[in-house]
Amino acid sequence: MGLLMLEHLLPPLNDHNLPWMDTIHPIVVHFVIAMALISVLFDFIGVVTGRRALFEVSWWNLLFATSAIFVAIMFGQVEAGLANPYGDARNILNIHSTIGWSLAGVLSVLTGWRYVLRAKDPLSLPLAFLGADSLLAALVVVQVFLGDKLIWIYGLHTVKVVEAMRAGLV
Amino acid sequence: MQFFNVVLPSESPLNQIAAGLGPNDLPYSLPIHPNLVHLTIGLFVIAIAFDFAGAFYPLEKRIFRFLALPVTRPGLHDVGWYNLLACAVISFFTVTAGFYEMLTAVPLAGVKSTFGLESFVTMTWHGVGGVLILLVIVLMTIWRGYQRFVWRKDMGRQVQWPYLFAGVVMMGVLGLHGTLGAQLAAEFGVHITADQLLAAGADLKEALP
Numbered sequence: 001m002g003l004l005m006l007e008h009l010l011p012p013l014n015d016h017n018l019p020w021m022d023t024i025h026p027i028v029v030h031f032v033i034a035m036a037l038i039s040v041l042f043d044f045i046g047v048v049t050g051r052r053a054l055f056e057v058s059w060w061n062l063l064f065a066t067s068a069i070f071v072a073i074m075f076g077q078v079e080a081g082l083a084n085p086y087g088d089a090r091n092i093l094n095i096h097s098t099i100g101w102s103l104a105g106v107l108s109v110l111t112g113w114r115y116v117l118r119a120k121d122p123l124s125l126p127l128a129f130l131g132a133d134s135l136l137a138a139l140v141v142v143q144v145f146l147g148d149k150l151i152w153i154y155g156l157h158t159v160k161v162v163e164a165m166r167a168g169l170v
Numbered sequence: 171m172q173f174f175n176v177v178l179p180s181e182s183p184l185n186q187i188a189a190g191l192g193p194n195d196l197p198y199s200l201p202i203h204p205n206l207v208h209l210t211i212g213l214f215v216i217a218i219a220f221d222f223a224g225a226f227y228p229l230e231k232r233i234f235r236f237l238a239l240p241v242t243r244p245g246l247h248d249v250g251w252y253n254l255l256a257c258a259v260i261s262f263f264t265v266t267a268g269f270y271e272m273l274t275a276v277p278l279a280g281v282k283s284t285f286g287l288e289s290f291v292t293m294t295w296h297g298v299g300g301v302l303i304l305l306v307i308v309l310m311t312i313w314r315g316y317q318r319f320v321w322r323k324d325m326g327r328q329v330q331w332p333y334l335f336a337g338v339v340m341m342g343v344l345g346l347h348g349t350l351g352a353q354l355a356a357e358f359g360v361h362i363t364a365d366q367l368l369a370a371g372a373d374l375k376e377a378l379p
Contacts, residue, residue, distance in 0.1 A: 021284065022352050034212025038256055056245040057252045064216060087379045119240065148200045154378065155364030158356045160278060170374045
């Protein structure tokens with residue numbers, strides 16, 4: 001009975017092998033990638049040029065990236081579960097998932113740290129935070145690179161690949 | 171009454187550079203445009219969202235206090251301004267990369283999108299629409315700058331209501347526009363190695379181990 005309900009939890013799968021029109025994960029990650037990277041960029045510009053108002057802009061972007069990544073992971077997990085990865089895409093998807101969850105941790109810790117720093121003095125930023133910023137930016141870039149491979153090389157959830165998969169060709 | 175039919179040469183200009191292209195019809199393995207799109211859309215949407223937060227600040231004050239989250243109204247509007255400024259700068263590169271990658275696009279034959287459109291019409295809307303969206307983003311950035319530095323310099327609410335309305339309309343346009351772009355990839359297989367290999371009759375088990 002419980003299984004029956006689970007079966008009807010999501011609409012039937014379409015030609016993208018998805019219960020919805022198109023992949024949602026790549027849309028939600030706009031708000032993780034853009035907000036995390038711009039937060040790092042504004043921190044560096046703020047330190048280099050002395051425009052300390054930018055630290056506030058960085059903070060809000062960081063907070064938003066952290067909120068968004070959990071939504072991104074939720075859709076990412078559902079869509080990864082329906083992706084039927086093949087060949088090396090299986091490894092890439094595993095690493096992408098691991099880094100994704102790690103990024104949620106890294107972003108949360110950075111946001112907590114930043115909350116404290118901002119509460120103490122919103123107009124200063126210790127050099128150590130720029131170091132953490134660099135790590136964050138590097139992780140995001142690697143994560144985007146891996147996600148890119150899943151769609152642009154392996155075509156997961158594209159109509160053509162799903163068609164081939166259903167025909168047993170991959 | 172038809173006098174002339176269009177005469178198309180059999181050779182596509184893409185053949186001139188075919189030797190330098192990979193199976194994804196690009197000289198590199200991953201397209202650049204879709205990555206820059208993350209920045210354009212993310213920055214635009216969050217810029218507008220934070221200007222909304224700044225505009226409705228008197229209503230939210232108590233919520234922020236309840237959360238013990240220190241917040242200033244100019245700080246919220248700063249996000250609205252700087253994110254949009256960054257969006258305007260980056261979007262020139264988004265459109266440039268998009269243009270190049272559209273020129274080398276080879277959509278799968280015989281496909282109709284979920285919208286019922288063929289590849290040429292989809293690419294036309296996405297290409298021409300993209301340039302127009304860039305124009306609107308630049309105009310809105312100038313508009314936003316005038317509000318911030320001239321017209322509403324000394325006011326708590328830094329943005330006019332029509333600006334926020336324009337922002338919401340643009341979010342809808344971006345959503346539709348992005349869907350066309352997503353269809354070019356996921357349905358027409360543009361610049362997707364696996365799709366192009368399958369269309370060429372390759373066996374993915376060997377071609378993409």
